[in-house]
Amino acid sequence: MKKLLLLFLHSILIVGTANQLLANNIQITSLSVGDRTAEQKLPLSFTISWDNAWRVDNGQNNWDAAWIFVKYRNHNQEYWQHASLSFGSGHSVTATQGAIGGIIESSDDTGSGQSKGVFLYSSSSISQQTVSYDVTLEWDYGFDAQGDGDTFDIHVYAIEMVYVPKGQFYLGSGSTLANYETDPFYTHDGGSLSSTTTPYLVLSEEAITVGTSSGDLYYNLDGTDTGDLQDGTIPASFPKGYESFYCMKYEITQGQYASFLNTLSSDQISNNYNDKAVWRENLIYDAGAGEYSSTTPSFAQNFLEHPYAMNYMDWSALRPMTELEFEKACRGTLLVVENEFAWGTSNINATVYGTSGSGDSEEVTNYNNASGNANYVTVNSTISGVTRVGVFASNADNTGRETAGASYYGIMDLSGNVYETVIPVSTSEGRSYDGSHGDGMLNAFGIYNQSGWPSSSSTGSIGGRGGAFNTSQNELRVSNRVNIAKDFSTLRFLLGGRGVRTAP
Structure with a gap:
């Protein structure tokens, strides 16, 4: 039987009206969880959207992105902890508005196959558009020493970032x-x-x-x-x-x-x-x-x-x-x-x-x-x-x-x-x-x-x-x-x- 998890949507909200170079209203909605796997991993699914997204593949050759990370609180404990996400696999993204597709990237932050968060951005050139993506991230709760029978409060956070490419200056x-x-x-x-x-x-x-x-x-x-x-x-x-x-x-x-x-x-x-x-x-x-x-x-x-x-x-x-x-x-x-x-x-x-x-x-x-x-x-x-x-x-x-x-x-x-x-x-x-x-x-x-x-x-x-x-x-x-x-x-x-x- 799947244990109850209390889920919280938590994006960093910056409000603005549609205009070039605008504050971009990044939001997370519809958070849900899938079934725990035998490898002690848990899918977290949600929709993320923001306004005035861009990707430029010439000139400054950069894009905006969402840095997404997860916090959890075990119901047997009083404090919040940072969730370790799977690195290199277990995640998926589908663009539902404004972009042809999305890219999820992360680093092996632990040295043993876990990430502290992921970057999400458009897979193709776009110009100041509202984008929306359906995302699933995989939490490696076993690596975080959490049990199969434990229940949690979960917060998902998103912060808007800008990519600064490699190069001399x-x-x-x-x-x-x-x-x-x-x-x-x-x-x-x-x-x-x-x-x-x-x-x-x-x-x-x-x-x-x-x-x-x-x-x-x-x-x-x-x-x-x-x-x-x-x-x-x-x-x-x-x-x-x-x-x-x-x-x-x-x-x-x-x-x-x-x-x-x-x-x-x-x-x-x-x-x-x-x-x-x-x-x-x-x-x-x-x-x-x-x-x-x-x-x-x-x-x-x-x-x-x-x-x-x-x-x-x-x-x-x-x-x-x-x-x-x-x-x-x-x-x-x-x-x-x-x-x-x-x-x-x-x-x-x-x-x-x-x-x-x-x-x-x-x-x-x-x-x-x-x-x-x-x-x-x-x-x-x-x-x-x-x-x-x-x-x-x-x-x-x-x-x-x-x-x-x-x-x-x-x-x-x-x-x-x-x-x-x-x-x-x-x-x-x-x-x-x-x-x-x-x-x-x-x-x-x-x-x-x-x-x-x-x-x-x-x-x-x-x-x-x-x-x-x-x-x-x-x-x-x-x-x-x-x-x-x-x-x-x-x-x-x-x-x-x-x-x-x-x-x-």
Whole structure:
């Protein structure tokens, strides 16, 4: 007899209306389970859909995808665990709208044939279409040491990601203007008064020499929060952005973070949540329901002080982005533009935004349809805090990448709104990062436990790139490293983040 399993549909919902480069309303419905197999595996079937999906097989040669993972709670236990999915077989997908077919890809995360999640994307070129897929994933519950007679609560999660393909790219914008970019990367010419205007070309994932010989990667340490390590080697294991990876399309939202908190114990929550309710951080706890939620679930989550964002990444089986990957995600493989923002130009709106509507339906007014739009201090006095992720892309006056505030690959808000949590190369702690993925489980105190990640307690192990709603426009520039090793303990209200994952 098949035991009862309580099933929960849990997608990360980002609301918008149909438009180019829009927030994409990813949803999971109709979750059901099949019969357990003799090999102690269990099929989980559901429908997943999202809007404005794309796949481009030329030019930037990339696509958007859903990162899908599963959490379960055994009825004999009080805590949630991460489900191990079969690797290489046991899954199926059928496209039911907008795409000819779908592709499911995953990695052997355990080394013995199990994955911590899967990527799903279109098998053929599509352009800004609503897609829907019927999906079956196979949970290897035997590998997770669960019994044939056990019953469970099950949550299925989906996060929208963007594929960043393999390829060489440049670090540094070659800025010739003082004070626009602090301590950007450049290629040293070997001279005693080296020019700082030659960008550095990343050609592989091999180790990079930092130093003052001709051809070395170099950066100054003029800023007070840019680190203390200016020589030596960036190890081969440190992700440099040359190899392909997936990046969250949006910053971690308040809805996503509430879902994360709802799977933690009280001890774990105490190390992942501060009740702030300022700067439009609207997380609330409903004691009656015993759950966290937000009145603005699609707004960026700020107050992600170290190690909150990295805890979320470990929990979702993603990993932190390095500052080299940040520049690749922004600029792509294009030649540099001096002092550029994530949208590839040095143009930026300077008119104060207003708002219309409320909650997740809010849109910005005074939108600039001829320049880059971003949330930063000059334009934020009316908004006074974070905005809905992708808000500039969903505006009716959006004309393309620049006005949407989109990166070369279609990743949103890499300039402005909240700082991106990244791993620096200018500290020894940062260089110790090996790019390993989260395993989906935190320790008993709610802290990430990946040995190849920088320490959760040391200063300089993480930094911020891309600026935020209360910073100057210069901090939004792609190559500005002014806070790459900053202690954000007094500026935590500006800090957010997004996870990445090395492509299968």
